[in-house]
Amino acid sequence: MSSKSGTRITRTVTFRLTLWYAALTAALVVAFLGIFFLFMTKNLGKRVDGDIRDEVRETETVYLSRGLEELRRHIDFETESEGKNRLFIRMLNPRGEVSVSSDMSTWGDIRLPSEVRDIPVGAEVMQTLSHTGRESKVRVITRKISGGNLIQIGYNLHDDERLARRYYKSSGILIVLLLGCVGVMGWFMARRAMSGVERVTHTAIGIGKTDLVSRVPMGDEGEEINNLARAFNDMLERIQGVIMELKEVTNNIAHDLRSPITRIRGIAETTMTGPLDMEEYREMAQIVVEECDRLVGMINVMLEIAVTEAGIHDMARSEVDMSRLVGGAGEVFRPIAEDKGLSLLVNLPGEPVFVQGDRHQLQRAISNLLDNAIKFTPHGGTVTLALDTNQAHAIIRVTDTGIGIPGKDLPRIFERFYRGDQSRSTPGNGLGLSHVQAIVHAHAGEIKVESAPGKGSTFIVSLPF
Amino acid sequence: MRCLLVEDDERTALFIVKGLKQAGFVVEHASDGEAGLSLALTESFDIAVVDVMLPRLDGLTLIESIRRKKVSFPVIVLSAKGDVDDRIKGLQKGGDDYMTKPFSFSELLARIQAHLRRASSNLDTTTLTVADLMLDVTKRKVFRAGTRIELQTLEYSLLEYLMRNAGNVLSKTMIIEHVWDYNFDPQTNVVETGICRLRDKIDRQFDKKLIHTIRGVGYVLEERD
Numbered sequence: 111m112s113s114k115s116g117t118r119i120t121r122t123v124t125f126r127l128t129l130w131y132a133a134l135t136a137a138l139v140v141a142f143l144g145i146f147f148l149f150m151t152k153n154l155g156k157r158v159d160g161d162i163r164d165e166v167r168e169t170e171t172v173y174l175s176r177g178l179e180e181l182r183r184h185i186d187f188e189t190e191s192e193g194k195n196r197l198f199i200r201m202l203n204p205r206g207e208v209s210v211s212s213d214m215s216t217w218g219d220i221r222l223p224s225e226v227r228d229i230p231v232g233a234e235v236m237q238t239l240s241h242t243g244r245e246s247k248v249r250v251i252t253r254k255i256s257g258g259n260l261i262q263i264g265y266n267l268h269d270d271e272r273l274a275r276r277y278y279k280s281s282g283i284l285i286v287l288l289l290g291c292v293g294v295m296g297w298f299m300a301r302r303a304m305s306g307v308e309r310v311t312h313t314a315i316g317i318g319k320t321d322l323v324s325r326v327p328m329g330d331e332g333e334e335i336n337n338l339a340r341a342f343n344d345m346l347e348r349i350q351g352v353i354m355e356l357k358e359v360t361n362n363i364a365h366d367l368r369s370p371i372t373r374i375r376g377i378a379e380t381t382m383t384g385p386l387d388m389e390e391y392r393e394m395a396q397i398v399v400e401e402c403d404r405l406v407g408m409i410n411v412m413l414e415i416a417v418t419e420a421g422i423h424d425m426a427r428s429e430v431d432m433s434r435l436v437g438g439a440g441e442v443f444r445p446i447a448e449d450k451g452l453s454l455l456v457n458l459p460g461e462p463v464f465v466q467g468d469r470h471q472l473q474r475a476i477s478n479l480l481d482n483a484i485k486f487t488p489h490g491g492t493v494t495l496a497l498d499t500n501q502a503h504a505i506i507r508v509t510d511t512g513i514g515i516p517g518k519d520l521p522r523i524f525e526r527f528y529r530g531d532q533s534r535s536t537p538g539n540g541l542g543l544s545h546v547q548a549i550v551h552a553h554a555g556e557i558k559v560e561s562a563p564g565k566g567s568t569f570i571v572s573l574p575f
Numbered sequence: 576m577r578c579l580l581v582e583d584d585e586r587t588a589l590f591i592v593k594g595l596k597q598a599g600f601v602v603e604h605a606s607d608g609e610a611g612l613s614l615a616l617t618e619s620f621d622i623a624v625v626d627v628m629l630p631r632l633d634g635l636t637l638i639e640s641i642r643r644k645k646v647s648f649p650v651i652v653l654s655a656k657g658d659v660d661d662r663i664k665g666l667q668k669g670g671d672d673y674m675t676k677p678f679s680f681s682e683l684l685a686r687i688q689a690h691l692r693r694a695s696s697n698l699d700t701t702t703l704t705v706a707d708l709m710l711d712v713t714k715r716k717v718f719r720a721g722t723r724i725e726l727q728t729l730e731y732s733l734l735e736y737l738m739r740n741a742g743n744v745l746s747k748t749m750i751i752e753h754v755w756d757y758n759f760d761p762q763t764n765v766v767e768t769g770i771c772r773l774r775d776k777i778d779r780q781f782d783k784k785l786i787h788t789i790r791g792v793g794y795v796l797e798e799r800d
Contacts, residue, residue: 399679399791406677407762441729442757445768470758477759542760 123307124300131296136289143281150277154270155249159236162251162263166234169199169263170255178210185212196266204258217248220264226252238267246271306335314342322350359412362527366408366539370401404539411541415526418471418548430469431462432504432573436497439476443484451489457496463504465573467553472573475549478542479508479569485538487512487566503555503572514563523559546571576691577601579623581611581637582653583630587676591624594680595687608632615641620648622687627654627665635668642669649690651683681792682746689740689749703738706798708777708785710738719777729754730773737773737786737796746793770794 119125165188173181185199189212198220200211206222214220223235234253246268253261306329313326325346326339374397381394440456447454465472476495483493491511498505515523519530524547527540546569550557553573561567578600582588588604595602603618605611608629615623615637627634638650652670654661665673672686703710707720715731717724726734732754737745747766751759759765770786778784787795 396790402677403679403791404762407760411760438757439759442755442759442765445729445772446763446765449768449771473758474760477757477763481760481763539762 122304124297124304127300127303128293128296131299132289132293135292135296136285139285139288143285147274147277147281151274154273158249158265158267158270159251162249162265163234165197165199166251166253166261166263169201169261170253173201173259173261174255182210185210189213196269198262198264200262202260202262204260206260209259217264220248220250220262222260222262223250223252226254226260229254231256231258239264302331306331307338310335310339310342317346322346322353359526362540363412366527367405370405374398374401408539408541411539411545412526415541415545415548418545418552427466427468429464430467430472432465432472432497432506433458433462435469435472436476436495436506439473439480440495442477443480447484447493450484450487452484452487453492454484455492455494455496457494459497459499463497463499465504465553465575467573468549471549471552475546475571476506476508478546479506479571482542483508483510483512483567483569486510491566503574506571506573507568508571509566509568511566514565514567515559515561516563520559520561524557576621577603577619578687579611579614579618579620579625580604581606581608581614581623581629581634582626583607583628584626587626590680591683594684598684606630608634608637612637612640615646616644622648622691623650624683624687625650625652625670627652627661635664635670638665638670639668649693651686651690653678679746679792681744681789682749685740685743685745685749685793688743692740703735703741705738705741705785705796706783708738710735717777719781724776726773726776729769730776733769733773734777734796737794740796742795742797744789744793744795750794 169181169184169188172184181201189197189199194213195216198212198214198217200214201209202222203209220239223237226235229235231254234251237250237252239248239250246266248264249267250262250264255261309329309331310326313324317324317326325343328336328339377394377397381390384390437456437458440454444454480493480495487493487510493511494507494509496507496509498507515530519528522528523530524543526544528544529538529540547557550571550573555571555573557572558570559567560570576599578595580588580591580595580602582591582604583606585606588606592602592604603614603620605614609631611625611629612632625634625637629637634652634654638652641650649671650669651672651674652665653674653676654665655676662673671690674683674686701711701713703712709718711717712735717726717731717734733750736750736753747761750766751757751761754769755765770788774784774786778786783798785796785798787797787799789795
């Protein structure tokens, strides 16, 4: 009910989706940039090392082949063309004293590496010096050449560092910008995804408040949302069905209970207002008791049906011999049929027919059907009770030669309290057949009826083994 | 005869007490489970009627407790719930009979009397006699004024049940339970038809009728003046 105002935004799916999306994207970008940066610095370092290595060899060749003067000129030329702040070249004698050098005034304190004393001729030592008194680092190569002289070349890494710093800065800005974009995009996408849910929620709230007839319309947000809507609609359908049935049953109860209560009240009232006559009072008391019994009977059957239908009742399932059970019903009702001048035929297979079920309930189902058949068959007619089997079912047929059921009543005879026009004059509460149906369904069975008005009806119950 | 009634609904208790007193019982009424239990354990009764839903201590626990203390008078359980489960539970805990509310008072009375008689008389009697009607239990034969009467199985069972409870009103429900042992709608006239056929054979040719209908309540077999 409080999708917007009541819930904190941080708890919404939209917010969480956005957050996840942004976090994952940021992680991915940072990882990529990191890898790229590593790669880049490594390459830069390699290039510097390659350059100074070439330079040191070139310088060595110049010195060895053309002598000290030529070396001096070479050094001046090289350092001037590269810039005196970016490159220095010098040569030291085996004692570590400088013999030739470019201008070192801006280079601070650069010393020889200690390990250079022990290396053989032709070997090189590479170093990166950071504490030379200058702000940027220096990459230094020291090579021992023949005669124990040392050629040392230094390369100022200032430009590379500046490049890296610039790269860091722009990467940071990029990430912040990207995060902003991704956040907005994520929010938008999440909103899109959830909009269907919100629509369904809204409609659902509306339906709950007003009626149960409306349905959540299908939208184009995607199949998932439509599935949600469909599930919700199915639920509504069932709820509506139950409520309709409840309404109908309530109406019927109200009607069917009202008439006996009216009778009870009426007889008591007229007896009370009439003259004081013991006989009449006795009569009244008897009628009241009878009517109450009828009411209680009706309520009990209604409860039985409700419980059987709901399946609350854990049926006392056991092996039931339908042969005996159907035969028993025949025995119980034979006297009534005979008194009414009907022939009651019972056709049973020779051997037992077992089904899994509740003996008590099945007895009630068969006896209700048989009682009905006898009730609606006039004098001289025949009621046939037959038990058969096919591969999977026990089939009970109750056939009568009675008044039959008109076509318009056929679909409704299993409804609670439904009584066809012709059955209204016969005693009964209109619950018998719905009780039978509830019991048969609880046993996973089926009940069918075939009828020709004026000729008779056949009720067919099939119960799975 | 002393009867213990444990029932918390005052109005129900009122009519049961009234009815039982009219029938000649001395009735002790407890309106909650604990009071009922202490009465049952300290005083002596011939029979008890106990409601299941009781404040402080429920009826089934009460029955269980008194049975554990070897108190053996018959107990009739009253319940608003009609589940088969409840019935079975009630009987398992030591109840002797079970009635569902709403029940008819005469049925309660009939059941009480049936239990009292069962407790006192022995069931092995070989012949039952009411006026000049005689039923030989072992030979399954019936005589009225010395003449043999042929009865069908069901008619015989019905008569035996009526004669064993001679003088007591038996409700349709009780008769169905004892004689038919088949679950059919009590509102069908199976019982009426059975009684009618029995009357044809037992009472028709005789001036003194023995089977009487108590309208709205049931049937009784007795000798009336």
